[in-house]
Amino acid sequence: MFAIGGAQAVFTNRKGGVSLPPYDTLNLGFHVGDDDAAVARNRRIVARAIERDVVWMNQVHSARVEVVRPGHTHVTPTCDALVCDAEEFRRLGLNVPALAVMVADCVPVLIASASGRYVAAIHAGRAGIVRRVIAETARVLKRAGAGGDTLHAAIGPSICAHCYEVGEDMRAHVTQSLPEAWATTRLGTPALDLRGAAQAQLREEGIAVSFISKRCTYESGELYSHRRYHPTGRFAGLIMS
Ligand SMILES: [Zn+2]
Structure with a gap:
């Protein structure tokens, strides 16, 4: 666990859970074909640890952002970013929940304000980044009142630019709107730098990038990689005020 802005962040890996191969062991995704009971238990292991x-x-893979409000923490919304104002919970004497994003090659982005009052978790895969899920989350954070507070981000482990090979057409399509994504693999073939x-x-949204993981999901045996091991599980990034 480490500090981002005024909040705490953590990225899980494959260790410490109960799922069997090929999901071994701390798979946190229900949608990948693993035993539901094992996933539920893994999620309880994570909740207990933090x-x-x-x-x-x-x-x-949308740009849809949901604001997590008191009384709705048991719901799993269909979206790709979660935002929370911790003050809404504290005012009612409630515990502030952690926000989680699951990944296995996509980019997990965690945001916290300097005061720790505002936090967000974003699933930023290729499609989400093209649909501007990060800008959309920044807009929702500011609308919730975070505008006056400096925002800090942590970028968790994802597939690296050298490993994320795509077709020439796909690279051309994505880099049309996102020139920063242009990359090549070690062999010189087209790739994307998510x-x-x-x-x-x-940076465009004025959010300070305070942490960037150098770990590549495709290259690390400790993390799930959709590209490398299909089917596989999901690890998570969690942010909490
Ligand atoms: Zn790599």
Whole structure:
């Protein structure tokens, strides 16, 4: 666990859970073919470790952002970003939940304001980045009142630019609107730099990038990679006030 702005962030890996191969062991995704009971148990293991209720998303590669409000923390909204104003919970004497994003190559982005009052978790995959999910989240955060507070971001482990090979057409399509995503693999074939594109979008929104993981999901055996091991599980980034 580490500090981002005035909040705490953590990225899980494959260790510490109960799922069997090929999902071994801390798979947090229900939608990938794993045993539901094992996933539910893994999610409880994570919640217990961080001593918080966790709000998860039903992620659909959109730019849809949901604000998590008191009384709705048991719901799993269909969206790709969650935003929370911790003050809404504290005012009612309630525990502030952690917000979670699940990934296995996509870019997990966690945001917290300097005061820790506002936090967000974003699923920034190729489609989400093209649809500007980061800009949309920044807009919702500011509308919730975070505008006066400096925002900090942590970019978690994702597939690196050298490993994310795509067709020439796909690279041309994505880099038309996101020139920062242009990349090549080690062999010189077309690739996309999702991490670089996420970083560029955060800076565009005036969000300070305080942490960038250098770990590549495709290259690390400790993380799930959709590209490398299909089917596979999902690890998570969690942010909490
Ligand atoms: Zn890589």
